[in-house]
Amino acid sequence: MARARNIKPALFKNEVLGVADPMATLLFIGLWTLADRRGILEDRPLRIKAEVFPYREGIDADGLLAWLDENDFIERYSVDGIACIQINNFEKHQNPHKNEDPSSLPDTAGNYTGPQKASAGMTAELTASFESFWKCYPRKTAKDNARKAFAKVNPSAELMAEIMDSLSKHCASQGWLKDGGQFIPHAATWLNGKRWTDEVKAAANVHAFPGAARHTGFADRDYSAGLIVREDGTNGF
Incomplete structure (x- = not known):
């Protein structure tokens, strides 16, 4: 003009x-x-x-x-x-x-x-936080709009933790899992609506983030508990 x-x-x-x-x-x-x-x-x-x-x-x-x-x-x-x-x-x-x-x-x-200051002028720290969020968000659509929305939120470390915790619960919710995830909103919509404050009911027998392992903690278990150590170093009952 x-x-x-x-x-x-x-x-x-x-x-x-x-x-x-x-x-x-x-x-x-x-x-x-x-x-x-x-x-x-x-x-x-x-x-x-x-x-x-x-x-x-x-x-x-x-x-x-x-x-x-x-x-x-x-x-x-x-x-x-x-x-x-x-x-x-x-x-x-x-x-x-x-x-x-x-x-x-x-x-x-x-x-x-x-x-555009908030979106295009993002700091390296804010950009890294966004990439962490984007990596976990299951609907990879309209990333630029998501980046702008994330920049407007400009989360502190505490808020970022809250957002990621809520995102984990949303990813495990029945609403996001049903019908192949077609009801998952765009990330920008989720952020602009402050949907991390929603109450979420998790579906049964699912993991928090897509791609996460179903079975965890094996490396931390003590498999020798309750067994007798034989002279040859093996365990027995």
């Missing part, structure tokens, strides 16, 4: 832009209107060309962007697979409206400040 921006008289006296292709100046101004409140926009040359020069033919938007990048008017970069453009000194010269939507794109350092 295009936004209203300020143009200062000094722009027309810029010695670099003043001798460059006038289309570069027009594109530079156009980028301001496409950028979010931090001066960031997606680096999509074809879309940018359609927004800034909808009626002009023969415009090399990618080439003009490369020139602006080479001359330090913008910075082209990629974070989390998202190609972005940062307009240099944007916040110094622009004053976005207070009701303008927050930025949803990462800056050059990979930092998020908007609604």
